[in-house]
Amino acid sequence: MNEHRREILDMLATGKITADEADRLIAALDKGQSLGAVAATTEAGAKPRPKYLRVLVESEDMDEDGPVKVNVRVPMQLLRAGVRLASLIPAAARDHVNEAMREQGMAVDLSQIKPENLEELIDQLNDLTVDVDQKSNKVRVFCE
């Protein structure tokens, strides 16, 4: 028995409300709870977790062989495993890797990439779409 229902029954017991009023309050409480459950289910159902990362590249820089089209589909599970692998790198080696990446112009700290943040990142990737549309090159990155 939840707290609100208990309060309603206490008010009925002390005579603050009639039985009819208590019945209407409990019905409204049940309706509110079921609407909340439906909303949660709808929200969960409307946003399935992405399973694949897709990268589409079309380059129309014409050479003797014609335009280039690249279509890559990578499972999210592979990305998750890759992040977990990065978190297993020993601290000493991680510093070397960070230094090497910094020299190449990528200021990324591998120690900040943690598996517990990964699931939240992947949930947000569901809405991610990157569209780059230039004169002769098109790049599209999205999750499905």
Place this chain on the structure above:
Amino acid sequence: MIPLFVVIRWHTGRRQLGLWLPLFLAWLLLLPLLLVLLPFFVIGCLLARMNPWRLIVTGWQLVTGLRGTNIDIQQGEKQFQVRMV
């Protein structure tokens, strides 16, 4: 689940090549080798101060994550496809 096949298709305009590589045979052949190397792997991990069990689990997740990977590259009449099934 680990990928069982790799399907490779290669069109060069004039020639067409299709390969079905049975990865499950490769896993079966690799398994005894991995078991033999396991003690050395564990010793190496302990020396490097890494958790061998976590590495094995992550490696397994990497291998199983490969299933469903598709790569298609097309240029004119040439086409190269790799699918992990």
